[in-house]
Amino acid sequence: MDKGILRNVAINLFGLVLPTFVSLVTVPPYIKMLGVDRYGVIALVWTLIGYFSVLDLGMSMAAQNQISKAYASKDAEACERVFWSAFWLNFITGAVGGLLIYSGGALYTAYFTHVTPELRHEVYLALPWLAVAIPIANVSWVFAGAINGAERFGIYNTNQTLGTFLFQLLPLGAAWAIAPNLQTVIAAAVLARLLAGLLLGRAALRVLGIKHVRGPRFDTSKALFNFGGWMLVSSLTMTVADSLDRMMLGAGMGARFVTYYTVPQNLVTRLNLVPNALGRTLFPRLSALHREHADEIAAQSLQFLNAVFTPVAIGAIVVLEPFLRVWVGPVIAGHGAPVGRFLIVAVWLIGQAGVTRILIQSQNNPAAAARVGLVELPLYAGLLWLGISRFGLPGAAAAVLFRALFDYVVLLWLSRIHSRTIVVDMFAHLSFLAAALAIAWWLPDAIYAIGAGVVLALANCVWSVATTPLLRGYARSLLFRLNLRKSA
Template structure:
């Protein structure tokens, strides 16, 4: 893996961590200003808008794929054609979505919502802003795809971070200075999204050196739909599968067990920041490369991810229970820690599967990954039902782990990249995770478990460097730089 990829991974990781931190910090202030009920409505509103991301129809990823190829070949005209075709398609679907959310929101608020009449009136006044939010979000995804397609991740993450600051702080300021009601907060939030979208769009036009406004092209739009449609199928099946465990736990065991499961799940899924930063970096690069070179980069990325992510996962496994005890109390920690440990291994596998998935998608075969999701969904539902019915919370976690392993093995076979070598490396690292699980379960006392986990993490790092030529090269380069600085 070249240094440019590593630099972009670091940039993307920073761009994912900082907005998450800002969001967490501002939540208590929102709750104090708005109250629990209003903040709950705001949270539901943005969740609803998140579901409307399906109206993107995979266009942002399709645009990123096509722009990365055109940009790598120096075809500025093709970049411009793809950009404007994706823009107008997403603007149109976003406008339709805005009309739907306005009319549907009015109907739901009038007849089905369980809120006070005063709050219902505030929701009615806020609905036009929600309608505007959908097309703004839709075209912003195209702008983001265009910038990432050109591999200008520094520009994208600068805009994203600025947008997050605006989105979190401007509504808070409006609630404090104007009025702590829904229409004020949502209007300020949509205005913040609009400003962020304009800045992102200006950056996209500059990156691609686009100076003229153009209409969509039918042939380009068709190509984008052919790619984006399968990306949409994969996204929807993934969204359903990711929420299925909580839904079936609620139906089978009740809300109390959903809490026992969701708290550690929400915590350990934060670990996805590491593989997500890598995947965001890889997609445009793998789209622009020939298959043989793309395979080599993907194989190196899997080795790199194992070396970086396994020590993190080991540390998370051994500290999870003491952290939960300090954070949410002993009862929830007792039920949630065993589940969370298994889910950490699942997250670790999902991260690796994401690399092979993005390789397949980037090399113009998104249909293959979508079909895997379609086949997997009913199998996963059946396994969840059996696991929850017979084993409760551990059964649900085991089903999620089995799904992650299925994803990993099937996608690795479809990717056809050094399967034997990669499997040997994966199972070697998996043995370290199994040892961490044993330590966390059987060693008495958190101090003993954490101390042994630190030793195990160090041993895993040493093994990774010793067994991987690429990592040995990085280690030698680092030592050489340190020695040079000491000499100077």
């Protein structure tokens, strides 16, 4: 795995962490200025808009796949053809979505949000702005796909971070300067999205060297639909599966147990930043490579992810319960810590399965990955029902863990890369995680558990360097540079 991939992983990780931090910091001022009710309505409104991401139809990922191939072969005409075809397709579907939300937003607000007549009226006044937000979001995804397809992640993350600042701060400023009501805040948020989209679009045009507006091409649009449709199926099945555990817990055990489950789950899913940054980096690179080279990069990426992510997971397992006790109190910590430990291992497996899924999708076989999700979903629902009815919260977490393991095994088999070395490496690191689980359960004193976890994480790092030639090379290079600096 070359240094360019590692540099892009670091850039993407930073680009994921900073917007998350900005979003968390601005929540208290929003609640203080708008009040709990208005802030809750805004959260519901943006959730509703999030559902309309289905109108992307997988075009942004399809465009990224095609542009990465054309950009790598320096085919500027193909880049331009794919870009404008995806742009117009997403603009049209976004406009349709805007009309739908304009006509259906009033119904949603009246019957599903349970708000006061005053707040309902404010949402009605904001509906035209919400309608405009859908096509803006749709075409922005195409701009992002184009920039990432060219592997210009620094440009993308700079624009993405700037867009997050605008989206969080401009509505806050409008509420303070004009009026703390929904129509003002939503209008300012849509204007922020528009400004961010224009900046992202200008960056995409510059990266690809596009100077003229063109219409869509039928053959290019058809190819994008063929690829993007299966990407959409994968996205939908994963979205449903990711929320199914909470929905079934709520139906089977009640809202209190959803809280016990969701609090550690939301905390644990933050660990996804590392594999997500790797996945964002790999998709365009693997799309542009021939199969043999792509297999080699994917195998190296799995080893790299194990080496980096396993110590993080070990640390998370041993500090989870003490942190929850300080953060949310002993009751939620007592119920949530065992669940969270299972979910940490699940997140670790999901990250590795994501690498093989990206390999399959990038090599023009997204249908295979989508079919895995379609077959898995009913099996997972049945396993969740059985686990919750028999074992409660631990049963739900165990079902999530089994789903992650199923994904890992099946996608590794479908990827057809040399799996023996990868599986051996996975089980070796999994044994370290099993030891961390034992430490967290059998050492009640937090100080002793954390100390043992640190020793275990260091042992895992030594194991990774000793057994992985790629990491030994990185370690030698780092030591060589340190020696040179000391000599100087």
